[in-house]
Amino acid sequence: MKYFLPILILMLTVWSCQSNSNTDENHGTHQEMSHEKNDMASHSDDHDHDAMHDTSLKLNDGKKWQLDAPTRKNADHIKSVTAQFQDSKATTLADFKDYGNDIQEGLNQMIRECTMTGADDEALHQWFFPIMGNTSQIAKTDDLETAKHSSHEIIERVHELDQYFE
Template identity: 35%
Template sequence: MKKTVMMLMLTGLLWACNSNPSPGNDTPTASDVHEHEEATLTLNNGQKWKADAATNENVVAMRTIVQNFSAEPHTGLSDYRILDGDLQKGLDKMIQDCKMQGPDHDALHLWLEPLLKGVSELKKAGDIASAEKTFHAIDERLGLYTQYFE
């Protein structure tokens, strides 16, 4: 059920992103990303992309979840299941609060999609080693946010 709700929210968000195309804009759109998997996140002509306050706050909240998790030892998959639930709630809130549009929003999707995939993979992890590896990838992805957004 959660997966269905998340996919519906993501679909709605992507639809909203693409409903107001900007003429003459050469920046990749969210639909371009889906058509061309090799699309990568880059700076905006050497500058960071502009994110809205809600997105920045939601990223900080998710970083806090990860930092708190890192501060404790973890001995079972149940710890990672709790983390997955917390991260999923953070992603759901980020998607719900999203009001960004245009090229900055399209760039956000390039950053966000691997994070969504990582949280989904964390939920499916069958052992501690794979959960830990996925956790580190999520942590790394969250850390990239400040390199590309302000």
């Protein structure tokens, strides 16, 4: 429950950014940004999220999208958390909530450390946006089946990462 409010604030910020247009005047770089502990939405504020309406992943003209080193490190951590979760044979609502929290924390770290810009960054947003929705769903549910379904959706999306990014 302690993660519900920060996750909700992050989700509302991302959703509100979806209608912003991406212009040279309002598109800053990650290096210029201050990623304070409680300012998780700062990464989202500097990007056009119109592309996130379509969260289906596509290759970049037949090639994989490029991840920067910090994003790759954090993506590998998220993959590791997912593998450990799958190996654990989770059965309780608490297990699924812990997984959702761990994934959200991994995404928060990825967002804080990301230095990506442009089309590669937009493709990354298309990858993680559905995961964020599922972590939020897990955080607010008291239903085991809903948590299982959302966790399964996260696992599927995490497994797609290496098909589209390098």
